[in-house]
Amino acid sequence: MSTQTQISATTVREITDWLYMEAGLLDAGRYREWLDLVAEDLSYIVPLRVTREREAVTDVVEGMTLMDDDADSMEMRVLRLETEYAWAEDPPSRSRHFVTNVQVAPGDSEDEFEVTSNLLLYRTRGDVATYDVLSGERKDVLRRAGDGFRLAKRVVLLDQTTIMTHN
Numbered sequence: 262m263s264t265q266t267q268i269s270a271t272t273v274r275e276i277t278d279w280l281y282m283e284a285g286l287l288d289a290g291r292y293r294e295w296l297d298l299v300a301e302d303l304s305y306i307v308p309l310r311v312t313r314e315r316e317a318v319t320d321v322v323e324g325m326t327l328m329d330d331d332a333d334s335m336e337m338r339v340l341r342l343e344t345e346y347a348w349a350e351d352p353p354s355r356s357r358h359f360v361t362n363v364q365v366a367p368g369d370s371e372d373e374f375e376v377t378s379n380l381l382l383y384r385t386r387g388d389v390a391t392y393d394v395l396s397g398e399r400k401d402v403l404r405r406a407g408d409g410f411r412l413a414k415r416v417v418l419l420d421q422t423t424i425m426t427h428n
Contacts, residue, residue, distance in 0.1 A: 268374070273365045276376055276403060279410050284358035292339045296332075300404055300411040303332040307417045327424065328417075356384040372405040373413065380417070384426070393426045395419060 279298075286295045299305075307328040308321045330338070341347055359381040366375045378399050385392040402414035 268365050268367065276365050276374060276410065277363045279403065280360045280363060280378060284360050287358055288356050290353055292342060296336060296339055298412055299332055299335060300413040301332055303335065303412060304414045305330040305335065307419060310419060310422050312422055321418070352387060354384050354386045356382060358382055368402055374403045376401040376403055395421065
């Protein structure tokens with residue numbers, strides 16, 4: 262972490278607004294626009310979690326992930342959604358991202374910020390009465406780029422150990 266200790270209220274507000282805008286793009290299915298928000302060196306990881314006794318150092322299984330993507334693999338995910346072969350998303354899911362408890366700290370360089378937030382994702386598909394709810398903590402690295410930010414790293418620590426979503 263850098264020696265910079267103060268994050269201005271303006272910067273915290275800009276980052277919070279960026280997170281809300283990102284959530285809005287995802288909820289609207291505007292994935293191509295979302296890709297414009299990621300850095301070329303993106304690391305996006307959802308580690309596998311297990312239930313362990315209180316004395317355990319961590320409940321994250323080192324080296325095992327539910328998702329481990331970079332900018333190129335995210336591009337491939339979006340390209341697939343743009344084809345007629347994305348059957349799991351036809352018709353598209355309806356989702357709502359709730360982002361809360363945003364905390365901002367200095368990053369490793371002057372233009373980076375470590376951002377922790379809580380996420381609640383609600384998703385429903387088609388006309389069925391069932392829905393998915395995922396909650397967790399996100400640990401992001403946002404990098405200032407021009408007049409905005411780019412997502413350089415995201416680690417999503419889901420609260421669930423078993424993910425019951427269909428896709």
